[in-house]
Amino acid sequence: MTQEKPPKKLLDQMRDKLRIKHYAVRTENVYVDWARRFILFHNKRHPNEMGIPEVEAFLSHLALERNVAASTQNQALSALLFLYREVLNQPLESVDAVRARKPKRLPTVLTKVEVLRVIHAMTGTTQLMAKLLYGSGLRVLECLRLRVKDLDFE
Numbered sequence: 001m002t003q004e005k006p007p008k009k010l011l012d013q014m015r016d017k018l019r020i021k022h023y024a025v026r027t028e029n030v031y032v033d034w035a036r037r038f039i040l041f042h043n044k045r046h047p048n049e050m051g052i053p054e055v056e057a058f059l060s061h062l063a064l065e066r067n068v069a070a071s072t073q074n075q076a077l078s079a080l081l082f083l084y085r086e087v088l089n090q091p092l093e094s095v096d097a098v099r100a101r102k103p104k105r106l107p108t109v110l111t112k113v114e115v116l117r118v119i120h121a122m123t124g125t126t127q128l129m130a131k132l133l134y135g136s137g138l139r140v141l142e143c144l145r146l147r148v149k150d151l152d153f154e
Contacts, residue, residue: 010047010087011035017086026141034079047083052092055080059097073100 008016011032018028035047041058042050059077062068068076077095085091110118119130129143138146 010039014083014087018082021086030075031079031082034076035083038076038080038083047088048090051090052095055084055092055095056097059095063098063100068100070100070102073097 014035015028015032018031023031038055038058039045039047041061042054045054055077058080059073062073062076077097081092081095115134119127119134122130132138132143132146133140
């Protein structure tokens with residue numbers, strides 16, 4: 001006699017879909033967290049019972065009440081679009097929420113001379129990593145995961 005497994009919880013299903021589609025682990029964690037926050041915001045209602053109005057309400061709340069950055073709101077939107085499209089098979093057409101404002105400031109960037117001074121102040125592995133990050137455009141986690149066989153020292 002075979003026992004049927006109970007269906008996986010929604011967030012576990014979402015995590016499985018993200019892994020199948022080879023999303024980065026950090027993206028997986030962030031997307032699942034946004035889905036969890038969305039569900040909690042709507043008093044633990046299942047997303048199957050909700051749609052565009054609830055997504056718009058959540059995103060507007062993020063912009064108006066929580067004052068999140070535009071990129072944060074976009075990340076939440078992407079997570080919810082993934083949830084509805086890939087997990088629930090209910091693609092959301094057009095979400096029209098209040099958009100967060102983009103900051104009107106330029107990022108602070110070091111000059112080449114400043115970068116070289118910082119790199120020359122380092123030694124050993126830290127210096128090698130800094131040179132790799134600066135010279136290649138790798139992300140920190142990508143650099144940390146590099147192996148010796150990944151590098152061509154010539």
